Each structure stands twice: as C-alpha cells, then as structure tokens.
Amino acid sequence: MRNLKRIGFIGQGKLARGLSALFHESYPNAEIQVWSRSDINKPLKYWSTNTPMRDMDVDLLILAVNDSEIASVARQLAEHTLNAKLVIHCSGNLGVDALSPLASQDCALAAVHPAFSFTGAPVKRTDFAGATVCVESLRGHQPFLEALFSPFAAKLIFSEHISRAQYHAASVMASNLLVGLSHAAQDLAMESGMTAEHAAGLVNSLMLNTLQNIQSSSAKEALTGPIKRGDIATIEKHLAALEAKPEVRNVYTSLSTLISELAHDNNATAQQLRELLAK
Incomplete structure (x- = not known):
C-alpha cells in the first residue's frame, strides 16, 4: 500500500x-x-x-x-x-x-x-x-x-x-467506563481528605499497576484486596462509607459481586460476599 x-x-x-x-x-x-x-x-x-x-x-x-x-x-x-x-x-x-x-x-x-x-x-x-x-x-x-x-x-x-454490539460494549467497558471509575475513585479519595493531586496520583498509579499485572498474567491472577481475601469486616466498612453516595455504592457492589465470583469460583465465600453486597 x-x-x-x-x-x-x-x-x-x-x-x-x-x-x-x-x-x-x-x-x-x-x-x-x-x-x-x-x-x-x-x-x-x-x-x-x-x-x-x-x-x-x-x-x-x-x-x-x-x-x-x-x-x-x-x-x-x-x-x-x-x-x-x-x-x-x-x-x-x-x-x-x-x-x-x-x-x-x-x-x-x-x-x-x-x-x-x-x-x-x-x-x-x-x-x-x-x-x-x-x-x-x-x-x-x-x-x-x-x-x-x-x-x-x-x-x-x-x-x-463477532457480535458487534457485544464487542463494542466490551470496548466501552475497557475504555470509557474506566474513565468513570477513575473519576469516582478520585472524588472518593478527595472526600477522604486527600488533595486533588494526591488523589490523582493514587488512582492513576494503582490503575496502571493493576493493568500491568493483568497484562503480564490474567485478571484472576491480578486480583488482590478484600474481595480476594474474603474480608467481610473491611467490605462492611466500605459499604457504610458509601451510603451517602448511592451511585458509587452501586458501582462498588456490582463490580465486587463480579470479582467475588472470579476470586472464589462460586464457593461458600462467594455466596457470603454476594449476600453482603446485595443488602
């Protein structure tokens, strides 16, 4: 050409x-x-x-x-x-x-x-x-x-x-919705008392690190944190902190439900997490 x-x-x-x-x-x-x-x-x-x-x-x-x-x-x-x-x-x-x-x-x-x-x-x-x-x-x-x-x-x-609608929805989730997730996380970090600069640094570095881990292994292998550990007490604190932000809380519970199944293969821990996140 x-x-x-x-x-x-x-x-x-x-x-x-x-x-x-x-x-x-x-x-x-x-x-x-x-x-x-x-x-x-x-x-x-x-x-x-x-x-x-x-x-x-x-x-x-x-x-x-x-x-x-x-x-x-x-x-x-x-x-x-x-x-x-x-x-x-x-x-x-x-x-x-x-x-x-x-x-x-x-x-x-x-x-x-x-x-x-x-x-x-x-x-x-x-x-x-x-x-x-x-x-x-x-x-x-x-x-x-x-x-x-x-x-x-x-x-x-x-x-x-390939189903174009499903393919495009996947692309939107990986790109556009990632922007929304970043925005929500930075807002939450600033509400905790962090400056805008520090909040952006926190979220950007964590996202980049996580994406690098996914790229070098897999989504399942890259998963860490309270859902992976089945840490009910920590998740309860998060949900309480998000009570005043229902839209962000819905994002948190929806994504947490998805990754609980990824982390625990629908075992008893996954069921316990689903019940908590559905409240």
Missing part, C-alpha cells in the same frame, strides 16, 4: 484528527483531505487543496462520523461515482452493512474499528502500535486491508462472526 496517493476523510472530530495524523505519518507522500460531515460538497482545507467531493479522486475514503450519520453519508456518497479503492467507516457498533448504499460502487467496503482512545491529539505510530483493529469486509479483501494497516503495527481481527 505504499502507492497510496490520496486519502479522504469525512468528519472533523477527534477520530478524524487522530487518524489523519496517523495516516499522514504512515503515508507521508499521500495527499490527505478532510470534508465536513454536515455537507460533503463543502470541503475543509487540511493538508491539500480544497476540492468538492464530486471531483475528488481518492484511493481510500474514511467515514469518521457518528454512528447515526453513517448511513446518511453513505446515501449522499452513492449519488456520486466514486473512484475510491476502499471506503470504510470506523464504528465499533455497526457492521459493514451500514455502507450498503455503496454496494453498487466499484470499490471495497469495510467496517474498521480501531480500539483506541482518540482524544483529538495527533496520534503517532508509536502510540498506536499494538492496538486492536476490528475489521469486517463486505467482499473479503483481507490481504488489501492487512497491507493498508501494516505500517501501524496494529493487531487486526477479522470479525465476520
């Missing part, structure tokens, strides 16, 4: 900014252009000259828009004759059938979800290396897609037999 000459993006949010920087680094000789998702005939200047979509000849077209907009954008694109070799959308929740309005076009179609947290900052290949990319292609084209993403050192998973 080193002969990739023109790359087009529709969308201008965090995903488009991050991916366009990644493609720019990986394909430095390629012309990259970004169009507004609100009107694909009104181009935005990026690294190339402004060109209306109807006149744009791209090798790769990436739809970096919200899930709810993908089908609409695909229908708009279907009104033009596309010269793209490949058109992809980047939703984790939708399959390649979201691009079905383009099925009559002479190009490959794929759903390509990079399981990566795009914050809007430029993404470098060193940042992206090792990230999982979940791919579903309407007409195969596996070698073509593997070649396209090979400069990124990503892990491609071809997902024709």
